[in-house]
Amino acid sequence: MRLALAQGNIELKQFFRTKEALVFTLLFPVMLMIVFGAIFSGIELDGGITLAQYFVNGMIASGFLATGFQNLAISIPIERDRGVLKRYRSTPMPKWIYFAGKSVSVTVLAVIATILLLAVAVTVYGLDLPTSAAKWGTFAWVSVLGLIACTLVGIAFSGLAKSGRAAPAVVTPIALLLQFTSGVFFEYGALPQWMQQFAALFPLKWMCQGLRSVFLPESFAVQEVAGSWELGRTALVLGAWCVGGLILCALTFRWTSKRDG
Amino acid sequence: MAAAAISIRGLKKSYGDxxxxxxxxxTVESGEVFALLGPNGAGKTTTVEILEGFRRRDSGEVSVLGADPAHASAAWKQRIGIVLQGTGEFDELTVGEVVRHFARFYRNAADPEHIIERVGLSEKANARTHTLSGxxxxxxxxxxxxxxxxxxxxxDEPTTGFDPAARREFWGLIRDLSHTGTTILLTTHYLDEAEALADRVGVISRGELIEVSTPSTLGGRNQATATVSWLGGSEDTDQPTAVVQRLAQEFGGEVPELTVKRPTLEDVYLKMIGQR
Known part of the structure; x- marks a missing residue:
């Protein structure tokens, strides 16, 4: 356990000293929130909320996508190319320590990103923080399940990228595609039906919806496509992605690059 | 003598065709420094990575410190040190952080500061690793x-990219390790490195070990005919001393531009791998 924390500590040190990662993973969502929030200002949705308030939920969910999925799917292939993973494998370090270290670092980053985004949402866009314990409970499980799913899929995805250089080119479009179709930048209910059905296969849509159930008033629930928050189904889909992600990890993860066999 | 550190019988590995x-x-004996010498693509790294447990063999028997590396346990890894081919890039971490972190994985870890000093990086202990030279x-x-x-x-090719001074310094470090009883398996394509460090040398070419001997006797080098040459002539002989004495008498003292030359390790090596 001490080793896992030490590994997490090393991962975080590495992360905070890498300017690109810091800007891309932590500051980019905040910048997007400010830019889009300004563009959406004054637009009101049915159900008594502004588009900016709707949008901040999507940005918080995107923060989980960035710290779990994008961060790992890009940084692990780079580490593999640099021979870092192979060097870990040459030590008696148990394999799980490496993943535990990544999980520790993803968790810390996700907490920081969420606090930053919530702070902006509350101060700039007048988002009301929930007062009931039940809402915070929903926030907790949606965040945890969503983040676990993103982390596992990120690790699984790292095995698919041929090289560290190729990884961002594969990962970034996927993240953007999901953001556009899952109701981050646009209202999900206003998207074409086929796009909704596509997005409903992936975790981001359900993370956004779960967060909306926490931060938007009950009166907005009827504006959702299903006419409710669908929390049960959200838990089911996110849980399924956690299980699927774990299986994919076991199938695809590689410690060495293709070049060295 | 203690049991062999490494023992390989009939090792085979192919990639496709x-x-x-x-x-x-x-067989590499305990306490020995053994150099695997061979051109690029000869099978050095494949062989070594099978011994390290990174690659699976197709057939053959392999024992490293009494265990099969294909089923390497954590306890076995505690006793093995691996310097892979190519450099590891730890990027934004400092030298001290990386060494201290890796030390955590071992029960019998040395003092990280001492290790950093030993490899001559004390001045760079707080430097980010991406600022280091090759x-x-x-x-x-x-x-x-x-x-x-x-x-x-x-x-595995530890000194590729070193300047001559750094290489010599590195050799000193390897000799120190050897003196403290560490068994060392080295791959290199530098003949001077094998000659300077190894107790025994194995030449590998196209996946086959074509000779194993001491650096000074490789390819019958010690018994090879010497070439005595001087201003105005040269002679191949098994008895160069006698030839030199004869010449000294003929010239009545100093023989002009006298050299006695035996084939260098490089001559022998090139002949060996060229033959194949």
């Missing part, structure tokens, strides 16, 4: 390979 290792037999990065790799004070150390 390419037979990278074509039946290698080799040779310095390689020394960091060596530090990670010896931080657990291994019984057996693998060095």
């Amino acid at each position: 390419n037979q990278a290792v074509a039946g290698v037999d080799l 040779g310095q990065k390689r020394r960091l790799d060596v530090a990670l390979g010896i931080v657990n004070q291994p019984e057996l150390l693998f060095l």
Whole structure:
């Protein structure tokens, strides 16, 4: 356990000293929130909320996508190319320590990103923080399940990228595609039906919806496509992605690059 | 003598149609420095990575410190040091952080500061690893390979990219390790390196070990005909001393431009791998 924390500590040190990662993973969502929030200002949705308030939920969910999925799917292939993973494998370090270290670092980053985004949402866009314990409970499980799913899929995805250089080119479009179709930048209910059905296969849509159930008033629930928050189904889909992600990890993860066999 | 550190019988490995290792037999004794010498693509790294547990063999028997590396346990890894080919890039971490972190994985870890000093990186202990030169990065790799004070150390082309001074310094470090009883398996394509460090040398070419001997006797080098040459002539002989004495008498003292030359390790080596 001490080793896992030490590994997490090393991962975080590495992360905070890498300017690109810091800007891309932590500051980019905040910048997007400010830019889009300004563009959406004054637009009101049915159900008594502004588009900016709707949008901040999507940005918080995107923060989980960035710290779990994008961060790992890009940084692990780079580490593999640099021979870092192979060097870990040459030590008696148990394999799980490496993943535990990544999980520790993803968790810390996700907490920081969420606090930053919530702070902006509350101060700039007048988002009301929930007062009931039940809402915070929903926030907790949606965040945890969503983040676990993103982390596992990120690790699984790292095995698919041929090289560290190729990884961002594969990962970034996927993240953007999901953001556009899952109701981050646009209202999900206003998207074409086929796009909704596509997005409903992936975790981001359900993370956004779960967060909306926490931060938007009950009166907005009827504006959702299903006419409710669908929390049960959200838990089911996110849980399924956690299980699927774990299986994919076991199938695809590689410690060495293709070049060295 | 203690049991052999490494023992290989009939080792084979191919990648598709390419037979990278074509039946290698080799024993490396405990405490020995053994150099695997061969051109690029000869099968050195494949052989070594099978011994390290990174690759699976197709057939043959392999025992490294009494265990099969294909089923390497954590306890076995505690006793092994590995310096992989190419440099590891730890990027934004400092030398000290990386060495201290790797030391955590071992029960028998040496003092990280001492290890950093030993590989000559004390002045760089607080430097980010991406600021190191190629040779310095390689020394960091060596530090990670010896931080657990291994019984057996693998060095895969450790000095590629070193300048001559750095190489000599590095050789000193390897000799120190050898003096403390560490068994070392080294691959290199530098003949001077094999000659300077190794107790025994194995020449590998196209996946086969074509000869194993001491550096000074490789390819019958010690018994090869010497060439005595001087201003105005040269003579191949098995008795160069006699020829020189005769010449001294003929010239009545100093023989002008006298040289006595035996084939260098390089001559012998090139002949060996050229033959095939």
